[in-house]
Amino acid sequence: MDALHRTIPAEFINALISIGKHENAGVGECCALRLFDQYMVGTWNEWYPVCAMLSAEDHISLLRGLIFNEKHAGVYAVDSGSSAVWVYRKLEDKISCERCFRIARWILEHSQNPWLPFGNERDRAYFSNNMQKFDGGFDGTLTQRIHLERGKDRSKILHKEAEEKAERLKTKQVKAEEHVSRKRLRDLERSTPKDSNSDNNNGSEFQKS
DSSP states (O other), X not given: OOGGGOOOOHHHHHHHHHHHTSSSOXXXXXXXXXXXXXXXXXXXXXXXXXXXXXXXXXXXXXXXXXXHHHHHHOOOOSSTTBHHHHHHHHHHTTSOHHHHHHHHHHHXXXXXXXXXXXXXXXXXXXXXXXXXXXXXXXXXXXXXXXXXXXXXXXXXXXXXXXHHHHHHHXXXXXXXXXXXXXXXXXXXXXXXXXXXXXXXXXXXHHHHO
């Protein structure tokens, strides 16, 4: 069967939910799921139907179970194809932004996968370095808010870079104008002859008188 049309086994889903309900799942529990390693890398159209059937609590447990399974079984996609990415994205549509913040923070504490939970390394890094911006209510999903804040910061950086460039160009222009002025002065000095004979004649007439 085409991998794009796989059906996630119910046994795997239920086992992940069970694991996710524990505060700290053990290595043994996760390693028992090695039979389902192939499903740790998935697509949105495989996982979104699964998530749609779950309550918010079971959805969270499913996500936690995937994180624990990656951590202990050592199986995860080193790109945005990780199944946990799709499960998290669908969860953002189901629970509050404040709760998503707490879950995303938990994922950072329990996963070394650089693509979790947002499916983007830059989003993860930005969230990790700027958590204070998201610890509270806001419009939209957490991922949308991260993109908005990243855009604002990028605009500030570009504005600052533009100001610095304009200042450098202004300084360069001033120096160029000063150079031209000095050159003109030197050229003027060279083109003006000294009238030494006139000075001598003036002195002689003074002596005669």
